[in-house]
Amino acid sequence: MTAAPPVGIPPVGGARRILVVKLDAAGDFLLSTPFLRGLRAAAPAARIVLAVRDAVADLAAPCPHVDGVVVPSLIDGPGRARLDVRGVTPNGRALFAEGFRGGFDRVIVARYDCDTHGAATLASQVPARVRVGFGEAVTPWKADMNAGFDRALTHVLGPLPGLHEVERLLSLLHAVGGAADGTHTELYLTQGDVDAAAALMAPLGDGPVLAVAPGAASARRVYPAPSLAAVAAALSRRMGAGIAVIGGPEDGEAARVLVHAVPGPVVDLTGRTAVRTAAAVIARAEALLAMDSAPAHMAAACGTPVAVFSCHPDGGDPEHFHAPERFRPWTPRALVLRPPRGRDGCSASCTAADAHCIATIHAADAYDRIAGFLGLG
Numbered sequence: 001m002t003a004a005p006p007v008g009i010p011p012v013g014g015a016r017r018i019l020v021v022k023l024d025a026a027g028d029f030l031l032s033t034p035f036l037r038g039l040r041a042a043a044p045a046a047r048i049v050l051a052v053r054d055a056v057a058d059l060a061a062p063c064p065h066v067d068g069v070v071v072p073s074l075i076d077g078p079g080r081a082r083l084d085v086r087g088v089t090p091n092g093r094a095l096f097a098e099g100f101r102g103g104f105d106r107v108i109v110a111r112y113d114c115d116t117h118g119a120a121t122l123a124s125q126v127p128a129r130v131r132v133g134f135g136e137a138v139t140p141w142k143a144d145m146n147a148g149f150d151r152a153l154t155h156v157l158g159p160l161p162g163l164h165e166v167e168r169l170l171s172l173l174h175a176v177g178g179a180a181d182g183t184h185t186e187l188y189l190t191q192g193d194v195d196a197a198a199a200l201m202a203p204l205g206d207g208p209v210l211a212v213a214p215g216a217a218s219a220r221r222v223y224p225a226p227s228l229a230a231v232a233a234a235l236s237r238r239m240g241a242g243i244a245v246i247g248g249p250e251d252g253e254a255a256r257v258l259v260h261a262v263p264g265p266v267v268d269l270t271g272r273t274a275v276r277t278a279a280a281v282i283a284r285a286e287a288l289l290a291m292d293s294a295p296a297h298m299a300a301a302c303g304t305p306v307a308v309f310s311c312h313p314d315g316g317d318p319e320h321f322h323a324p325e326r327f328r329p330w331t332p333r334a335l336v337l338r339p340p341r342g343r344d345g346c347s348a349s350c351t352a353a354d355a356h357c358i359a360t361i362h363a364a365d366a367y368d369r370i371a372g373f374l375g376l377g
Contacts (some may be wrong), residue, residue: 011177042178062188095322110132187301197280204242213295229261300329
């Protein structure tokens, strides 16, 4: 399903300079890779500059579908904010400056839901003939949080209910005159990333590896560490696998629980890897246990089977920003484990500050489902 293109958008095939604004988290960036691939196919001669957040810069830097990657920021100054741009790729800042001086032919804001990182502000400050993006009314919370943001755009796309975020971005691609060049997501790794991951995983030997990513952006999306450790320990015994725990320094306590619970070899890599090194660990693993977070999308992009613990209960709002219907890993090799129902008043989705609905997923049931998903008998 795709939306009809808004009237009057010139096809990107004739554009010379394009700015794609993708100021999102790492998982959202990975879900945008089919869009970027299709945009390059539709505008092979254009100079495409990709604007991302600093946390995503290393993941985006090797993208072969763009000519430059930049990280924009607004710096407060006397009377007004000043736009500053850091080049991530060697030519990124120069290409952005060229587009800023001469005007971009297209600015495309590649995000469906709420803009919380200044995408509309950036779009409004960049000289451009055409600025395209999804309108503020596509979700109720976006209409509330982003009221007035449509003024940053020349062409506004309406709501697309019932679609995954990959499909929504491909609808945006269609609206600007492109066509999907396959729908698989991509992960861009260098040989250096692979070698760094191999060195860190050397204590596990050459046998199978189960990767575990215990963290997520919010506590309600984190499966309790003792339950996760029980599932991981049972799977590692069944698979004869060592375990590699990945995440940030904030995931260190969960890693310690896993280390003490697993009888076989474990390497704790929390806080020890760059983002692409962590992705290379996932690519080397036989499977990944993860939350609704970037590592799950990394697994999908590199073909590693992934089991995702979601806080969003069965029967919850399929348009909610926690809904797997919108954000599940974009691969048939994914299993999403959800609470059977909302807990203590949670209906549309989990609204608690800490692990709440997700904690009702029983470890024994999770193990059985994951073992079946991985074909362990």
